[in-house]
Amino acid sequence: MNKEVAIIGVGWSGFHPSTPEVSYKELMYAAAVRAYADAGVDPRRDIESFVTVAEDFIEGTSIFDEYVPDQLGAALKSVHTITGDGLHGLATAYMLIRTGVFDVVAVEGHSKASNIQTLDSIVGHAQDPVLNRPLRLNTHFVAGLEMQRYLHDSGSSLEQCAAVVVKNRHNALKNPLASYSANLTAEDVMQGPPLAWPLGRLETATPVDGSVVIVLASGRKAAELSDNPVWIAGMGWCNGSASLESREWSTLPYVEKAAQMAYRQAGIGDPWDEVDFAEIDDTYAYKELQSLEALGICAFGEAGELLMQGAFDPYGEFPVNASGGSLGVGHLLDATGLHRALEAVLQLRGEAGAHQIEDVHTGLVQSWRGVPTTSAAVAIFDNQEG
Amino acid sequence: MGMRKVAVIGAGMTKFVRRALETPKELSWEAAKMALDSCELTMDDVDGVCFGTAPDAFDGVHMNGEYCSDGAGAWNKPFMRCFVGGGTGVFVPIQGWYHVASGLFDVVLVVAEEKMSSYYPHAQAAFLTIFDHTTERPLKPNLLWIFALEMNRYMTTYGIRKEDIARVSVQHKRNAANHPCALLGEANITVEDVLNSEVLAWPVQRFDVSPVSDGAVALVLAAEHVAKRLTDKPVWIEGVGWHLDTAYWTNRDLAYPRYVEYAAKMAYDMAGIKEPRKEIHIAEPYDPFDYKALHHLEGLQLAERGKAIELYLSGAAAPDGDLPICPSGGLLGVGNPIAAAGLMKVAELFWQLRSEAGARQVPGQPRRGLAQAWGDLMQVGTVIVMGR
Amino acid sequence: MTSRINHFPGTSLNEQDFADGKVLFVHDALKAEYAWDTGIAIGTYLAGLKRGVILGAHCRHCRKTVVPPRTVCEWCFRPMSEYIPLQDTGTVNTFSLCYVTWDVRRIKEPEIPAVITLDGASQLGPASLFMGGIMHKLGEVNPEQVHIGMRVKAVWKPEKEREGAITDILYFKPLPKEEA
Numbered sequence: 020m021n022k023e024v025a026i027i028g029v030g031w032s033g034f035h036p037s038t039p040e041v042s043y044k045e046l047m048y049a050a051a052v053r054a055y056a057d058a059g060v061d062p063r064r065d066i067e068s069f070v071t072v073a074e075d076f077i078e079g080t081s082i083f084d085e086y087v088p089d090q091l092g093a094a095l096k097s098v099h100t101i102t103g104d105g106l107h108g109l110a111t112a113y114m115l116i117r118t119g120v121f122d123v124v125a126v127e128g129h130s131k132a133s134n135i136q137t138l139d140s141i142v143g144h145a146q147d148p149v150l151n152r153p154l155r156l157n158t159h160f161v162a163g164l165e166m167q168r169y170l171h172d173s174g175s176s177l178e179q180c181a182a183v184v185v186k187n188r189h190n191a192l193k194n195p196l197a198s199y200s201a202n203l204t205a206e207d208v209m210q211g212p213p214l215a216w217p218l219g220r221l222e223t224a225t226p227v228d229g230s231v232v233i234v235l236a237s238g239r240k241a242a243e244l245s246d247n248p249v250w251i252a253g254m255g256w257c258n259g260s261a262s263l264e265s266r267e268w269s270t271l272p273y274v275e276k277a278a279q280m281a282y283r284q285a286g287i288g289d290p291w292d293e294v295d296f297a298e299i300d301d302t303y304a305y306k307e308l309q310s311l312e313a314l315g316i317c318a319f320g321e322a323g324e325l326l327m328q329g330a331f332d333p334y335g336e337f338p339v340n341a342s343g344g345s346l347g348v349g350h351l352l353d354a355t356g357l358h359r360a361l362e363a364v365l366q367l368r369g370e371a372g373a374h375q376i377e378d379v380h381t382g383l384v385q386s387w388r389g390v391p392t393t394s395a396a397v398a399i400f401d402n403q404e405g
Numbered sequence: 406m407g408m409r410k411v412a413v414i415g416a417g418m419t420k421f422v423r424r425a426l427e428t429p430k431e432l433s434w435e436a437a438k439m440a441l442d443s444c445e446l447t448m449d450d451v452d453g454v455c456f457g458t459a460p461d462a463f464d465g466v467h468m469n470g471e472y473c474s475d476g477a478g479a480w481n482k483p484f485m486r487c488f489v490g491g492g493t494g495v496f497v498p499i500q501g502w503y504h505v506a507s508g509l510f511d512v513v514l515v516v517a518e519e520k521m522s523s524y525y526p527h528a529q530a531a532f533l534t535i536f537d538h539t540t541e542r543p544l545k546p547n548l549l550w551i552f553a554l555e556m557n558r559y560m561t562t563y564g565i566r567k568e569d570i571a572r573v574s575v576q577h578k579r580n581a582a583n584h585p586c587a588l589l590g591e592a593n594i595t596v597e598d599v600l601n602s603e604v605l606a607w608p609v610q611r612f613d614v615s616p617v618s619d620g621a622v623a624l625v626l627a628a629e630h631v632a633k634r635l636t637d638k639p640v641w642i643e644g645v646g647w648h649l650d651t652a653y654w655t656n657r658d659l660a661y662p663r664y665v666e667y668a669a670k671m672a673y674d675m676a677g678i679k680e681p682r683k684e685i686h687i688a689e690p691y692d693p694f695d696y697k698a699l700h701h702l703e704g705l706q707l708a709e710r711g712k713a714i715e716l717y718l719s720g721a722a723a724p725d726g727d728l729p730i731c732p733s734g735g736l737l738g739v740g741n742p743i744a745a746a747g748l749m750k751v752a753e754l755f756w757q758l759r760s761e762a763g764a765r766q767v768p769g770q771p772r773r774g775l776a777q778a779w780g781d782l783m784q785v786g787t788v789i790v791m792g793r
Numbered sequence: 794m795t796s797r798i799n800h801f802p803g804t805s806l807n808e809q810d811f812a813d814g815k816v817l818f819v820h821d822a823l824k825a826e827y828a829w830d831t832g833i834a835i836g837t838y839l840a841g842l843k844r845g846v847i848l849g850a851h852c853r854h855c856r857k858t859v860v861p862p863r864t865v866c867e868w869c870f871r872p873m874s875e876y877i878p879l880q881d882t883g884t885v886n887t888f889s890l891c892y893v894t895w896d897v898r899r900i901k902e903p904e905i906p907a908v909i910t911l912d913g914a915s916q917l918g919p920a921s922l923f924m925g926g927i928m929h930k931l932g933e934v935n936p937e938q939v940h941i942g943m944r945v946k947a948v949w950k951p952e953k954e955r956e957g958a959i960t961d962i963l964y965f966k967p968l969p970k971e972e973a
C-alpha cells in the first residue's frame with residue numbers, strides 16, 4: 020500500500036449561505052488555524068509549501084494569488100495557486116511531496132459565493148466566447164443537455180434522479196456543516212421549479228460560503244507528527260473535450276480516466292469491493308448516478324436501480340455522499356473537492372459523528388469543475404487499518 | 406523516494422506580435438505542435454499537460470484554462486493550470502518539473518499563452534483589478550504606478566542614474582534584433598532614444614517598458630530514462646525555486662526583492678550552487694521594465710545590492726561578456742505576452758545550452774543558465790536553473 | 794531549435810485590417826458585480842476613516858504596527874486584535890508622476906501616487922524590514938517639488954461626506970515647514 024503521502028490535518032470555517040461577519044481573508048484564516056492545530060504544526064516553522072485553488076472572476080480580483088499568503092501563514096514562502104478544483108490542489112500537494120523536496124504542504128480552497136452578485140453571468144463567460152456565448156443561454160443549459168442524453172442512453176429515470184436529492188438532503192440532517200438538510204419526497208423534488216428541463220431547480224446544488232484547509236505530510240514526517248494519518252493511496256485527474264460540440268454527452272470519459280489513474284496507483288481492481296464509501300459529484304442530482312458509473316462502481320445504466328434498492332444509503336452496501344453531498348451541505352465552488360476530502364478524512368478517522376459509517380478503511384472522493392467544463396479529479400484515501 | 410531527474414527535450418514558440426490573428430487556443434497549439442515536432446513526439450506520447458496564462462481578464466473568459474485546454478493538447482489528458490501573476494511563465498515549467506519529479510508522469514507538455522490584444526480598449530486597464538478591492542481600487546490605480554513607485558525607490562536608495570538604467574533597455578532591444586520572433590528588436594537604438602521617449606509615469610518612460618503582445622511558447626519535459634532515449638542533448642532542470650511575499654506591499658521596502666533572493670536560494674540549493682556569479686554562465690532575469698532586470702540580478706545574488714548596473718557598464722552583460730544577460734532580447738525586445746514571455750526565457754536557455762540559438766548564440770558553449778520571472782504586487786519570484 | 798527553424802507561426806494583424814472589415818470579431822462585456830464583506834479588520838479600518846481616524850494594527854510579538862489592520866500577523870501567525878489610531882501625517886517613501894490614467898488616457902497634469910509611511914506606525918530602519926505604509930495620492934503640491942522623504946498630511950473629505958472608504962482621504966499634501 021502507498022504510504023508516501025498522508026493527510027495529517029483538516030480545518031474548515033463558514034459553510035453557510037452567507038458569512039457577512041468575516042472577509043474572505045478572515046474566512047481562510049479561521050480554516051487554516053483549525054487545520055494547523057489539528058495537524059500540530061506551526062505554519063511559519065513547519066509548512067514548506069502552500070497551494071491554493073482559485074479563479075479570478077469568482078474572486079473579483081485579477082491574479083488573485085496575490086492575496087493568498089498572509090492569512091495562511093505563508094508570507095515569503097513557496098506559495099502558488101492553480102485554477103482547479105480542490106482535488107487538483109490536493110493532487111498538486113501530493114506531487115510536491117512525492118518529489119522528495121517538501122515534507123509538509125498545505126492546500127486551501129474557499130468560496131465567498133455570497134459576495135458575487137452576478138454568478139450566472141460570470142459562469143456564462145466560461146462558454147466559448149464566439150460559438151456559444153452569443154446564444155445568451157444560462158450555462159445550466161449544458162447540464163440540461165447532458166442529463167437529457169444520459170437518461171436517454173442509460174435508461175435512468177427522473178424518479179431515480181429525484182431520489183438522489185432525497186437521499187443526500189436527508190443524509191445532511193445528521194451533518195452539522197450542512198445548510199440544506201431536509202426531509203423531502205421524490206414527488207417534492209419533481210414538482211419543484213424546472214431549471215433546464217429535464218433538470219429541476221431542486222436537483223441543483225446551491226452555493227455556500229466556506230473555506231477548507233488540508234495539511235499533508237510525507238510518510239516520514241507523518242509518522243513523527245500524527246497518530247491518525249489518512250494516506251493518499253491514489254490521485255487522478257483528467258480533462259475531456261473543452262468544446263460542447265465534440266463531447267460525449269451520456270458518459271464521462273474524463274472521470275473514468277481520472278479514476279483509472281487513481282486506481283492504478285492505489286492498486287484497486289474493483290472499486291465496489293475494495294472501496295468502502297464515496298463522496299462524489301452531485302452538483303446536479305443526475306451527476307451522482309453518471310459519476311458512479313464512470314468511476315466503475317457499477318455498470319453504465321445500473322446506478323439508478325442500485326440507488327432505489329438502497330445500496331448507496333449510509334447503511335447500504337456502498338454509502339455515497341453520507342455527508343449530504345453538495346445537495347445537502349451546499350456547493351463550495353472550487354473548494355468543493357476539499358469539502359468532500361474533509362468528509363472522507365473525518366470518516367476514516369472515525370470522527371464523522373452522527374453520520375459516521377461503520378468500519379471504513381478506504382474512501383473515494385471525486386469532483387468536477389461544473390458547467391461548461393470537462394475537468395474532474397479523483398482521490399483514494401486509506402487509513403491503513405484494514 | 407529519491408529525486409527523479411527531469412530534462413527539457415523540446416521547445417517551440419510563436420512570433421510575439423501586437424495583435425495576433427490566431428485565437429488563444431490556436432496560439433497554444435502552434436507552440437505545442439512545434440515543441441513536439443522538435444523532439445519528434447506526438448500527443449500520444451504526452452502523459453499530462455501544464456498550462457500557464459494570467460489573468461483571465463485579458464481574454465474575458467472565465468476559467469480560461471479550461472477553455473484553452475484542448476488548444477494546449479489536454480483533451481483526454483491530466484491537465485493543470487498554475488498562476489502566479491507575471492511569475493507564471495517561469496512557474497509553469499516548475500509545475501511540469503514536479504509532475505515528472507513526482508514519478509507520476511514521464512512526458513509532460515508545458516504551454517504558456519497570452520493574448521492581451523482582446524481586451525478593449527487597452528490591456529492595461531485589466532490590471533486595475535489586481536489591486537485590493539477595498540483599500541486600493543477606489544483610488545483608480547494604474548499598473549504603471551507600482552513599477553514607477555518601485556523604480557523610484559530603487560534608484561533613490563542606491564543612487565542609480567536613469568541614463569545608466571536606459572543601458573538595459575538598449576542592450577536587450579539590440580539583442581532582440583537577432584530573434585526571429587521579436588516584436589521590438591532594434592539594432593541601432595541608443596540611450597538618448599530611451600531618455601527622449603514619452604514620459605508615462607515618471608521615472609518610467611515609453612522605452613523603459615516592454616510592449617504588450619500576443620504569443621505562446623511550449624516545452625516538452627521528460628523523465629531521465631525517456632530523455633536519454635529521445636535525445637543526445639537533454640537540458641536538465643537542476644534547480645527550481647519560488648517564493649511569494651506578503652500582499653501588503655506598502656509594508657515593505659521596495660528597494661530590494663527579498664522574495665527573488667529566497668526563490669533563488671531554493672533553486673541554488675537544489676542545484677548545488679554555492680557561488681552563483683561563477684557558476685551561472687547565462688542569465689535571463691525578468692525584464693518587463695529595464696530597472697527590473699537590475700533589481701532581479703541583485704535578488705538573484707548575481708550582483709551586489711545597487712551594483713547590477715555595473716554588469717551593463719562593464720560589458721559583462723553583453724552577449725560576448727562573461728555573464729550574458731537576456732541574450733534572447735528579453736521582454737523589452739522580444740515582447741511581453743505575460744506568461745508566454747516568461748517561458749520564452751526558459752526556451753532561450755534550452756536553445757543556448759544546446760548551441761542552437763542561431764544568430765543569438767553566445768560564445769563559449771555555456772554549461773548552465775538561469776531564468777527568472779516576477780509578478781503579482783511586486784511579490785513573487787520564480788527561478789529555474791538548467792544545465793547540460 | 795531556432796537555428797534550424799526559419800518559420801515561426803503567428804500572424805500579425807494591424808488596426809487597418811479591422812477598419813477595413815478584413816477581420817471579423819465578436820464584442821462582449823463581462824457583467825461581474827461583487828459586494829465584498831469587509832469583515833472584522835477592514836470593517837474596523839473603514840469605520841475609522843469615516844470618523845477621520847487611520848487605524849493600524851499592532852503585533853506585540855513582532856513589536857510592529859502596520860496599516861491597514863488585519864486579524865492575523867503574517868510574520869508570526871499570532872492573532873492581531875490590537876487596533877490603534879495612527880497620526881494622519883507621514884513621510885513619502887516613494888512616489889511617481891503619472892501621465893496616464895488607469896484606463897490609459899493621457900493627461901497633462903500628472904496624478905501623484907505615493908507610498909506614505911504613517912507617523913505612529915513602524916518605520917524602516919537598520920533593524921526593521923517593515924513599515925506601516927499605505928498607497929494614496931498627493932495633492933496641493935508642485936510635482937517638481939515632490940521628493941522621497943517629504944513630510945505630508947492627509948486632507949480629509951468634510952465629515953458629512955465621508956462614507957467609510959479609502960477615498961474619505963482626498964489626498965496627502967505637504968506639511969508646512971514649521972510642522973515638518
Ligand SMILES: [Zn+2]
Nearest residue numbers: 852855866869
Ligand atoms: Zn507578529
